[in-house]
Amino acid sequence: xxxxxxxxxxxxxxxxxxxxxxxxxxxxxxxxxxxxxxxxxxxxxxxxxxxxxxxxxxxxxxxxxxxxxxxxxxxxxxxxxxxxxxxxxxxxxxxxxxxxxxxxxxxxxxxxxxxxxxxxxxxxxxxxxxxxxxxxxxxxxxxxxxxxxxxxxxxxxxxxxxxxxxxxxxxxxxxxxxxxxxxxxxxxxxxxxxxxxxxxxxxxxxxxxxxxxxxxxxxxxxxxxxxxxxxxxxxxxxxxx
Numbered sequence: 431x432x433x434x435x436x437x438x439x440x441x442x443x444x445x446x447x448x449x450x451x452x453x454x455x456x457x458x459x460x461x462x463x464x465x466x467x468x469x470x471x472x473x474x475x476x477x478x479x480x481x482x483x484x485x486x487x488x489x490x491x492x493x494x495x496x497x498x499x500x501x502x503x504x505x506x507x508x509x510x511x512x513x514x515x516x517x518x519x520x521x522x523x524x525x526x527x528x529x530x531x532x533x534x535x536x537x538x539x540x541x542x543x544x545x546x547x548x549x550x551x552x553x554x555x556x557x558x559x560x561x562x563x564x565x566x567x568x569x570x571x572x573x574x575x576x577x578x579x580x581x582x583x584x585x586x587x588x589x590x591x592x593x594x595x596x597x598x599x600x601x602x603x604x605x606x607x608x609x610x611x612x613x614x615x616x617x618x619x620x621x622x623x624x625x626x627x628x629x630x631x632x633x634x635x636x637x638x639x640x641x642x643x644x645x646x647x648x649x650x651x652x653x654x655x656x657x658x659x660x661x662x663x664x665x666x667x668x669x670x671x
């Protein structure tokens with residue numbers, strides 16, 4: 431895939447087909463770069479965190495050189511590094527990939543005790559069965575167990591993402607309170623973004639978190655923001671050398 435131009439803006443309104451969304455039509459999920467580009471090793475920073483804030487106050491992603499997992503919650507960025515600790519990065523820090531939205535929940539669900547990741551997906555799918563619906567998802571609760579990961583920072587020449595993941599650090603937390611930040615995106619966007627569900631986690635004290643692998647909830651609530659548009663930002667990047 432080749433990228434041309436300073437920025438390319440793609441407005442996508444999801445229904446039975448891909449259509450251009452009308453101005454002002456509901457919330458917009460904005461994504462910087464594509465999953466395909468990240469998977470191929472495009473880890474060079476594209477936009478600063480300050481610039482990303484102009485598109486949303488809630489989201490997830492990564493940092494330049496793939497240096498940790500990103501959580502954006504209530505307008506604050508957290509960088510969970512390989513040691514599992516969360517740091518507050520400078521707003522001048524750049525991101526190669528991120529998905530953000532101005533979170534405005536329209537629906538809430540209560541979760542049953544011992545709900546796991548598969549159970550969460552089932553309950554959300556039952557509440558919003560149309561798989562073409564774009565969802566931003568916030569889950570606040572107490573987790574009896576949660577497994578998360580982070581990845582090591584990379585140097586050029588950048589290896590592909592699958593190779594990096596082989597060296598991930600996995601952390602298992604127990605009896606902890608925190609927030610899942612995530613999205614559900616349709617399969618039609620699978621080369622652009624993570625199809626289906628994608629979650630990152632941050633503890634309530636802001637001390638740790640990561641990319642979510644599994645969990646069991648003691649209790650929690652889900653807030654859903656149904657979004658009508660998907661905005662893709664590309665900056666004319668090239669394969670790092």
